[in-house]
Amino acid sequence: MATAVVARPVSRTQTRSREEEVLVWPDLVFIEFIAAMLFTITLFLLSFLVNAPLLDQANADVTPNPSKAPWYLLNLQELLLHMNAAMAGVIIPTIWLVIMGAFPYFDREQHGQGVWFGTEKAVRLTIVSAVVGFVGTWFLILWDSGKIAFFLHGWFGLSGGDSLRFLENVRSVQTQLPWPEWSRNITYSPVNIVIIGEDFQHLDFPAWLVEQGIPTMAMVGMSAMLIFSLWRVGWVVTRRDALIVLFSAFVAAYGVLTLTGTAFRGQGQELVFPWELKVSEGIPGQE
Amino acid sequence: MAVEQPTKPTVGDKLYDMMFHNYVWKSIFRTGYPNTPRNQMLVVATNLFLHLHPTRIHRTHVKITHTYCLGGLSFFMFLGLTVTGILLMFYYVPSVERAYLDIQTIQNTVEFGQLMRNMHRWMAHAMVILVFMHMMRVFYTGAYKPPREFNWVVGVILLVLTFLLSFTGYLLPWDQLAFWAITVGTNIAGSAPVLGPKTRFWLLGGFEVGPQALIRFYTLHVIGLPLLAAIFMAVHFWRIRRDGGLARPL
Numbered sequence: 001m002a003t004a005v006v007a008r009p010v011s012r013t014q015t016r017s018r019e020e021e022v023l024v025w026p027d028l029v030f031i032e033f034i035a036a037m038l039f040t041i042t043l044f045l046l047s048f049l050v051n052a053p054l055l056d057q058a059n060a061d062v063t064p065n066p067s068k069a070p071w072y073l074l075n076l077q078e079l080l081l082h083m084n085a086a087m088a089g090v091i092i093p094t095i096w097l098v099i100m101g102a103f104p105y106f107d108r109e110q111h112g113q114g115v116w117f118g119t120e121k122a123v124r125l126t127i128v129s130a131v132v133g134f135v136g137t138w139f140l141i142l143w144d145s146g147k148i149a150f151f152l153h154g155w156f157g158l159s160g161g162d163s164l165r166f167l168e169n170v171r172s173v174q175t176q177l178p179w180p181e182w183s184r185n186i187t188y189s190p191v192n193i194v195i196i197g198e199d200f201q202h203l204d205f206p207a208w209l210v211e212q213g214i215p216t217m218a219m220v221g222m223s224a225m226l227i228f229s230l231w232r233v234g235w236v237v238t239r240r241d242a243l244i245v246l247f248s249a250f251v252a253a254y255g256v257l258t259l260t261g262t263a264f265r266g267q268g269q270e271l272v273f274p275w276e277l278k279v280s281e282g283i284p285g286q287e
Numbered sequence: 288m289a290v291e292q293p294t295k296p297t298v299g300d301k302l303y304d305m306m307f308h309n310y311v312w313k314s315i316f317r318t319g320y321p322n323t324p325r326n327q328m329l330v331v332a333t334n335l336f337l338h339l340h341p342t343r344i345h346r347t348h349v350k351i352t353h354t355y356c357l358g359g360l361s362f363f364m365f366l367g368l369t370v371t372g373i374l375l376m377f378y379y380v381p382s383v384e385r386a387y388l389d390i391q392t393i394q395n396t397v398e399f400g401q402l403m404r405n406m407h408r409w410m411a412h413a414m415v416i417l418v419f420m421h422m423m424r425v426f427y428t429g430a431y432k433p434p435r436e437f438n439w440v441v442g443v444i445l446l447v448l449t450f451l452l453s454f455t456g457y458l459l460p461w462d463q464l465a466f467w468a469i470t471v472g473t474n475i476a477g478s479a480p481v482l483g484p485k486t487r488f489w490l491l492g493g494f495e496v497g498p499q500a501l502i503r504f505y506t507l508h509v510i511g512l513p514l515l516a517a518i519f520m521a522v523h524f525w526r527i528r529r530d531g532g533l534a535r536p537l
Contacts, residue, residue: 013519021345022344022346023328024327024328024341025327026327027349031349032359034376037358039364039413041412043314043385043406047402047406048402052404052408052523053464054391054394054407055462055464057385057460057462058461058465060309063467067470068471070457070466070472072450086483088476089481091480099441100443103439104435104440110432111537112429113429113430113534113535113537114429114430115536116352117427118429126427184292244427251423269317
């Protein structure tokens with residue numbers, strides 16, 4: 001057959017008997033029609049009840065506090081608060097999209113397709129990874145806000161004193177530890193590569209550690225550790241299992257970041273409860 | 288032996304006959320309601336809009352819990368957004384002087400204008416959510432596995448295009464919400480190493496959100512990105528068929 005030359009052959013062709021088949025008209029077309037109608041009606045109702053927001057006309061001189069990106073980008077805006085801007089805003093999402101696109105090239109096993117949670121421990125892995133991603137992300141956000149140290153001190157009178165101040169949040173690793181002077185200016189390249197004015201010759205190690213090192217370790221390290229430990233327990237068996245762990249943890253972390261950025265970030269991007277969230281329009285005299 | 292006589296046609300039958308068996312109707316719809324399996328397959332295979340589908344599918348694929356219709360609904364949102372978007376385009380001029388006033392006009396003066404704007408906005412949000420959920424469905428049912436690897440990649444591209452479509456539309460009302468969201472959003476893009484500032488400048492047509500940014504976002508939103516998305520969608524749907532329909536256990 002001529003098409004066999006261009007079409008990648010499937011190792012096992014799928015056959016089906018006539019008894020297993022249904023006709024697209026009416027069995028599928030009607031389902032599609034009903035789904036489309038349900039959504040049309042729901043969206044019409046929603047549109048009758050809730051108006052799309054329209055604030056004052058755009059004004060470059062009046063900055064609302066907080067200023068927020070559209071909700072589906074608030075996960076990135078949330079990441080920006082915790083690490084280097086280029087890493088949070090561009091590098092991590094790009095790398096993640098590439099990793100996600102590469103899923104099928106990593107897991108090439110044909111088995112387990114077409115059914116929900118196709119492996120033996122898939123449901124368990126999904127739940128465990130989602131919980132770890134959810135709790136882990138929340139913990140990291142809370143830690144970096146300094147609120148954990150605050151609560152430990154305020155509620156339980158626990159304080160590590162000055163020697164443990166560096167654990168207060170991520171930034172205090174840079175500011176509270178006695179880094180030697182040389183570590184703040186390490187020359188690692190004999191020549192300075194200047195691209196659009198950035199200094200690529202010297203490295204401020206404590207700053208690098210806080211802005212890039214720790215976040216990378218947290219993300220890559222925690223995912224690797226999660227997959228590794230679930231493999232040691234014997235739950236992760238195939239590559240598919242590893243992907244389920246990775247993807248479920250991602251979805252949970254993505255959800256937490258989006259939710260935090262949307263509902264838990266008040267003025268000055270302070271971590272607040274949703275009911276405390278107020279937006280200042282930025283108009284002088286109306287703060 | 289008594290031969291069965293045809294019953295006398297009722298008024299209903301006559302009306303039905305008049306409406307659906309006349310010359311004009313038959314020139315548009317060549318057959319009546321397809322009530323035999325053969326005609327039902329023919330109608331799917333020969334109708335322009337239905338021929339995206341195969342004529343028969345495996346029975347597990349009509350189970351709602353298998354797909355929750357998420358992919359189809361994402362496409363349906365795209366169609367709905369196109370319709371409401373075109374209606375909004377009649378009234379909207381992407382200039383800094385007019386944009387905000389046009390939105391106010393749409394809301395206050397245009398008949399059903401507020402409704403159209405609301406529909407466009409909520410459908411856009413729905414599409415982002417549906418596309419993401421569709422991705423989750425495909426992942427958890429292992430539908431990216433061979434031979435559907437590349438279609439998964441196309442899907443990831445479509446996810447990005449959906450975000451971009453929504454993002455470029457966000458600026459158009461030209462209110463404080465739009466202006467500052469896009470300022471924050473493009474600052475995120477601008478933070479990329481090496482290429483960031485250039486990308487931001489290229490997106491905005493300047494160093495800050497202004498008239499050039501508005502016209503660029505508008506053009507991308509109403510023609511550039513939808514065209515690109517349509518091409519990738521065509522590939523996406525085509526490959527579903529080429530790869531043997533929806534995934535099912537081997």
